[in-house]
Amino acid sequence: MNENLAAQLEHIQYPTFTFPWSGACAPFAEAVDQEALRWAQTQGLIISEKQLARHARGKYGWLMARCYPHADRELVQLLTDFVLWYFIVDDLFVDRVDAVAQETLPNLTAILDIIDFDHASATPRFGEMAFLGICQRMRARLDPEHFERFAHGIRLWGSAAGLQILCNIMKEPLAQRSYEALRRYVGGVLPCLALCDAANAGKVSAAEYHQFGVQRLIHHTINTIIWNNDIHSMAVETLHPSQVRNMVSLHVARGHTLQEGVDFTARKVREEMLLFQQRANQLEQGASRQLQGFISGLRDWLHGYNEWADVDTQRYSLHHAEQDPDDNGVLLAAR
Incomplete structure (x- = not known):
């Protein structure tokens, strides 16, 4: 890690984000969190006590319980299993890939094949069977068009x-606009937001869901969450200076200090929060009960993610990041 950046980390002043609506948490956060960890072990996603401890610190059951506080236990469990799978696979297949290898593309295309064909390959790749099970549970819960919203994400x-x-393997950092477009989807939030209505007043009609204003509202939600996440994950990702993958470090790469990068990103978050509120207020006028529930679900996600990141999880703890095992070779070799 760059010594200058390490010194700056010790003095960073982090922003506080507040929302003009209250949050909530489903009462079974701890139970679904523990069940998800057991499920991941039986699926071969976690194969050591150190890895179990690492993912237990993530508190993903709390994330889902805060983001879907009105959902039933079955749905929160399904979403917690999915998010745990996602964090494990995303860490291995995307964030820790410093060079393209023979396995790189097959790891990702196997996931797309599960979505498209609803069956695993003859020789399943790491996490493939676990994801198949998640998708089959999703299909049983949702009608086909509703599942396709998740699948699209x-x-x-x-x-x-x-x-x-x-x-990750480019020498030059991304331009700001390119980064924002890429981050909007690689953050993995869209599949989860597509199910906000399932956790509230029921499925939004296709005509309402796909209208431009609703899709823009989803984008404001994603941007707020992922750029907020860029601040939360900044200290950990500073440990890997060869990989420029958050808005803070991109700003630093343009010649600014780490604090200036944090402040710049915080301003971007607040701008998106304001745009979200303005568009949500417009859409709610004359919206169906289902769309109103969906918009409430987006608010739950904004508040819930922030609360989870500030209060619950240790996923972005710099102390634990320095001690966590490098799972990449170990897990992939064990499949």
Whole structure:
């Protein structure tokens, strides 16, 4: 790690984000969190006590319980299993890929094949069977068009993940606009937001869901969450200076200090929050009960993610990041 950046980290002043609406948390956060960890072990996603401890610190059950506080236990469990799978696979297949290898593309295309064909390959890749089970549970819960909204988010994540890998091996940092477009999908938030209505007043009609204003509202939600995440993950990702993959470090690469990068990103977050509120207020006028529930679900996600990152998780703890095992070779060799 760059010694100058390490010195700056000790004195960073982090922003505080507040929302003009209250948050909530489903009462079974701890239970679904523990069940998800057991599920991941049976699926071969976690194969050591150190890895178990690492993912237990993530508190993904709390994330889903805060982001879907009105959902039933079954749905929160399904979403927690998915998010745990996602964090494990994204870490291995995307964020820690410093060079393209023979396994790089097959790891990602296997996920796309699950979405498209609803069956695993003859020789399943790491995490493939676990994801098949998640998708089959999703299909049983949702009607086909509703599932396709989730599937669309996964396809965009898989495509953006390939671009993320390309960015990781490039010598020059991304331009701001290109970064924002890529981050919008590689952050993995879209598949989850597509199910906000399932956790509230029921499925939004296709005509309402796909209208431009609603899609822009989803984009404001994603931007707020992922750029907020860029601040939360900044200290950990500073440990890997060869990989420029957050808005803070991009700003630093343009000649600014780490604090200036944090402040710049915080301003971007607040701008998106304001745009979200303005568009949400417009859309709610004359919206169906289902769309109103969906918009409430987006608010739950904004508040819930921020609360989880500030209060619950240790995923972005610099102390633990320095001690965590490098799972990449170990897990992939064990499949």
